[in-house]
Amino acid sequence: MTTETIIETPKKQRIADWFKALDRNTPSIIKAILAPCIGILIFLLVWSAAASNINTSLGKFPGPSAVMEQFSSLYEEHKTERQKEDAFMVRQETRNNERLAKDPSYEIKTRSYPGKETFIDQIFTSLITVMSGFLVGAIIAVPLGIAIGLNKFIRNGVDPIIQVFKPVSPLAWLPLVTIVVSALYVSDDPMFAKSFIVSMITVTLCCIWPMVINTAVGVSSIDQDLVNVSKVLRLPALKHVQKIVLPASIPMIFTGMRLSLGIAWMVLIAAEMLAQNPGLGKFVWDEFQNGSSNSLARIMTAVFVIGFIGFLLDRAMLQLQRFFSWDKSTAN
Template sequence: MATAFADLAKTETENTVTVKASEKPAAKSRSSQPAPAAYSSKLQEAVAKFGKGLIAPVLGIVAFLALWAALAPQVDTSLGALPGPVEVAEQGASLFGEWQASNEAKAEFYAAQEARIAAGTQAMAFDYAGPPTFLDQVITSLETVALGFVLATVFAVPIGLAAGLSPMFNAAINPLVQIMKPVSPLAWLPIVTMVISAMISSVDPILPKAFVISALVVMLCSLWPTLINTAVGTASIDKDLLNVGRVLKLGWFAKLTKLVLPSSLPYIFTGMRLSLGVGWMVLIAAEMLAQNPGLGKFVWDEFQNGSSQSLARIMFAVIVIGLIGFLLDRIMMGVEKFASRNRIA
């Protein structure tokens, strides 16, 4: 009897295991098929992300252009009605055409000069003396702001690190920073111009005098955001981290490169992004006032020209200035991500 009950129990257990085993693939196959609601939710998220990243900005730009085109003819100026988007775009194409024509004239000039030198009718070569085009002015402004930004970073980061690590040094320079920070570039410009004019007296200097003046004005006005953010980031480093450096008996250079700089890097790059934006704005004003080569001088020359096309050209230059500022900020963001790629949050 006991044997019979044992055989019966064993048979029922085997049947149960067999049924459960047969049910598992079905359950797995049902779970492997996402529900329609999950597909719909993912699709909605993708559409929302795409709309936020592309559709919304495009709609905003289109709405702005439509509003500009509708209101521009109703605004009268001393040079006629305010140009609309079409007129501004036409002047942009015209400026590009002038650049192409200038390049062709330059190529012809150098080709003719080489022919005269080869024939012996000309003794020495001369540089092309044609007026700079709009794209030439853009390149000049970019070179100037790059030099000023590099100089500002070279000065601001070490001073900011020292201020963040030493409360006494920070207290000593803080009044000077607060006084110098709000000074306008228009106030720095005559001082820098007189100093550089006295220092650069060579007929053929390595860098043009106007280029150096504009770059130094950019440096003096744009170094403060980097300096302040570097000092704040350095001062906010976890004290336990610094204590670990003391326990490990790290030297000052190892402490700086292994502990201080990696921890304060986000603050430094935030300051550098702000400094680059400030420097770009300062440069345009300095070029306009000092008549140094660049986009600022182009805007001022067109204002003084007073032709029927000047206003459209000025507005095109304003748009280009804004786009360049935006691209410079995106470039700095990319550099920050690259520099922080191995940083542990």
């Protein structure tokens, strides 16, 4: 053992002891805050250093400061667009009132604001689309999963279909859904835009499978004692599902819902890009096609927003699981 090694060993031991003492003496709430802050800081430093060394055809890759500038810029654009919309509606109302004063029989015509959707508008469009597709999927998947879990014959009949369609990419579903919707959804005054229907159905088709599988597993693994109690009480089928099956399988149902909602949010962005539904996916695609000097920073801004919203959706579903589930340990 060399002299350097002898000197180095106590030094390493002192550092290790210091970290142990810090861990013991630091309150848990500070540790819970400190660790994420350190992780975020390291991430920002690495990102900033890497971005300054990456040159693209549109300039340098955007760093944290460029993304923050675009957050502010996109919000200012939203406020400006809302001011234009308010002014447009005021002008329209004034014009209609003037015409009505001249001609009481005049039929008032109200047009919606023709301006473009802002980044904030596109966020809400994406949220409405993903929740619509997810809710439709849940309405189909949960009863189907219960039926599969309760009946072995149904399970054997449906399982091959699930295994075949479960891994299919949304990019494969999208052309088929687009053709079918274009053929069937024909109206001179449609309630919803075709692009919205296409994106919603694509989301439903891709997020339905985790809910079906987890619900079926939860139902089929119910404690046999609970099933015996139901038999002793001679509960009707619907009452058995309501009083025994649903309460016992709620943890697994919500686990499937959390997985499905995450998949739905990922699928939606790809679907909106191709279906041109005016949401975040279309925003990313338009900025990519635009190719301006700010496009990369705007796309990176959208990436952070998409990730943050996905995180919030997962936390919201977790809180719902904690509220409805009898077993709070499963909701983590």
